[in-house]
Amino acid sequence: MPIYESLKIALRALRANLLRSFLTMLGIIVGVSSVVAMVAFASGAQREIDRQIETLGANVLMIVPELNRGADAKAGLYQAAILRESDADAIDVHVPQVIATAPSVRAELQVIHKSRNTWVTVNGTTARYFPIREWPLSRGRPFSGKEQSNGGKVALLGADTAEKLFGDSEPVGQTIRILSVPFEVIGILAEKGTSGAGRAQDDIIFIPISTAQRRLFGSANMVHRGSVDYILAKASSTGSVKLAEREITSLLRQRHRIQASRSNDFRIVDPAALMKAQHAASRTIGWLLAGIAGVSLVVGGISIMNIMLVSVTERTREIGLRIAVGARSKDVQFQFLMEAVLLCFLGGMIGLAAGAGVAFAAGKLAGWPVFLSPLSLIGAVGLASAVGVFFGFFPARRASRLDPVTALRGE
Template sequence: MKPLQLTLTAITSLKRNLLRSVLTTLGIVIGISAVIIMFALGEGAQREVDAQIAALGTNLLMVKSQSVSSGGAAGSAGAVETLTMRDVDAIRDQIPQVVASGTSISSLAQVVWGNANWNTRVEGMNLDMLSAMNWHISDGRAFTDQEVNSAARVALIGETVAKELFGVPQMALGESVRINRTTVTIIGLLKSKGEDMRGNDTDDTLLVPISTAQRRILGGNTAFQDRVKRIMVQVDQAQNMDWVSDEIDSLLRQRHRVKSEATQPFVIRNLSQMMETRANASKVFSSLLAGVAAVSLLVGGIGVMNIMLVTVTERTREIGLRMAVGAKPADIRNQFLIESVILCLLGAMLGLLLSLLLLAVAEPLFGWTMVLPLSIVMLSVAATALIGVGFGYYPASKAASLDPIDALRFE
C-alpha cells in the first residue's frame, strides 16, 4: 500500500475509538508540556542571570572594609570605613591589569523639581565607577574629570526617577533639581539596566560626582569625607582576577601597615565568580527539572505502547482478513507504526499549545521573560515522533507476525 493510503487507513482506525485515542495522547501532552515549560523556565532564568551579570559589569572585584567588633557585637562588612580615596587611586595606578578602580557613596534622599518630588538613591561616584558598574549614557553626557575634581553641581538621572519627576525622561536634560539643600543640573540620562540580582530597580537612582556628594549633599563629618566603604575594581582579563586580588591584598596591607599576623581591615570578593556560580547552579537545576519532565514523556510513550498492544489484540480478526485479501506483513506493520506516530504527534501539538498558554500565564508571576528557543520545540516534536516509532514498533511487529488463518479464527 502507498504511504498516503496507509496514513488514511490509520486515521480512520483511530477515529473508531476517538475517546481512547484522546486519552492515550494525554500522557504525551503532559510530558511534552512539562519538557517545554522546564526548558523555557530554565532558559529564561539563565537569560535573567546573564542580564544581571552584564548590568553588574565584567571581571569585577569588590574591596570592602572588614567587619569589626565593638562591645562584643560584630559589625557588618563596611560598617567602619578604613578605605580612602587614595587607596582607590593607588589600586588603579600601581596595578597595570586594573582597567578601572571605582568607588561610591550613597544614601536615600528627596529629589525635588517644581511641584514634583521623588525619594530615590542618590549615589556619588568617580568616573571609573561608571565604567566598572557598566553604566551607559542614553542621552546627554557623563561627568568630566574637572567636574569630579571641583565638586560640580551636575547629575546623571536614572530612567525611573526621570519618569516620576518629568513624565518623559528626555525632558530631564538641562533641568535643575534640588537634593536636600543643593541644586544640581541634569546633564545625562542613564541607559536602563532593569532590576539587579536582589530585585531592586537599578534605574531608580541619581548619580553625582563623588566629590559633590561628599562635600555638598551627603557629606557629614569633614574628617571622614575622604573615606569610602567599597572599591569596585575592573580587571582587564578573567584569568588575571586571582592575581590582581592578591596584588590588591598586598598593596592595601602595605598602605595600611597591616602586620602579617593581624586581621586584615578589608575583604576582597570576586563578584563575577559569584554570579557565574549562581548561573551554573541555575543551569544544573534547570537540567534536573528537564530530566524529570523527560521521564513523564517516557511514561507517556509507555502508555502509547500499552494501548497499541490492546488495539492489536482487539483487531486480530481484522488483521487476518486484510492479510487474506493480499495485505503484506510490511503493510500491517507500517499501518500500526503510523497510528502510533500520529497519536504521539497529536499529543505533541496539543502539548505545545498547552505549554505556550501556561508560559503566558506564568511569565508575569515569575517576573522574567520566558524564552522558548525554536530548536527546543523542534527537538521536542522530533523526540515525540521517535517515541511513537520506538514504542509502536513492538505492537506493530506483533501484528505483522500474526498467521492469517489463526487470526481469522481468533474470537
C-alpha cells in the same frame, strides 16, 4: 504502502475510538506540557541571569569595607573598616591587571524638581564609573575633570528617576534639588534594568564624588570625609580577574597595616562569578525538573504500548485480511507503527500548546522570566514522536508476525 495512505488509515483508526485515543495520549500530553513549561522557566531564568551579568560590566570587582575582628575577638569586639579614595588611586598605580577604578559613596536622599519629588539612591563617583560598568549615556554628557575636582553641582539621572521627576519633558539643562542643594542635570543614562539582587538600577542619580563629600555626605563627619562606601575595579581581561583580586588584597592589607594574624578589613566581590554560579545552579535545577517531568513521557509510552497491543488483538481479522490480499509483513508493521507515532505526535502538539500556555500564564501572574526557544519546542515534539517509535515497535512487530490463516479464523 505509501506514507500518505498509511497516515489516512491511522487517522481513521484513531477516529474510530476518539475517547480511547485521547486517554491514551493523555500521558504524552502531560509529559510534554511539563517538559515545555519547566524548560521555559529554566531558560527564562538563565537569560535573565545572563542579562544581569551584562549589566554589571565585564571583569568588574567590587571592594567593600568589612568589620575586622581584632585581638578582642572572643569578646565580640570589632574594629571599624574604612576604604578611602587613596586606596582606589593606589590600586590604579600598583596593580597592573586593573585598568580603571572608581570610588563611590551613596545614600538614599529626597530629590525635588518643582512640584515632583522622590526618594532615590544618590551615588557620588567619578566619570570612570560608567566605562567600568559599561553604562552609556542616552543623551547629554558625563562629568568633566574640572567638575570632578572642584565639586561641580552637576548630576546624571537614571532613566527611571528622569521619568519620575520630569515625565515627558526634557531633563537635560534643568535644575533639581538634593538636600536643598541645586544641581544641573547634564545627562541621562541608558536603561540598565534590575540587578541580580532585584534592585532597580535605573532609579539612581550620579554626582561627582567631591561634590557628594563636600556638600552632601561629608558634612556630618569631618573625620571620615575621604572614606568611600565601595570601590569598583575593572580587570584588563577575564583571565586576569583572579590575579587582580590577589594583588588588590595584598596591596590593601599593606596599606591598612593589617597584621598576618588578622583578617581583612575589606571584602572583594566578583559579582559576575556569583551570577554565573547562580546561572549554573538554575540550569541544573531546570533540567532536573524537566527530567522528572519527562517520566510522564515514559508512562505515556507504556500506555500507548498497552493500547496498541489491545488494538492488535481487536484487529486480528483485519490484519489477516490485509496479509491475504498481498500486504507484506513490513507494511503491517509500518501501519501500526504509524498509528503509535501519530498518537504521540498529536499528544505532543497538544502538550506543546498546553505547556507554552501554562508557562506564559504563570510567568505573567508571578512575574517569572519565561523563554521558549524553537529548538526546545521541536525537541519536545521530536521526543514525543521518538517515544511513539520506541513503545510502538513491539506491538507493530507482533502484528506483522501474525499467521494469516490463524488471523482470519479469529473473532
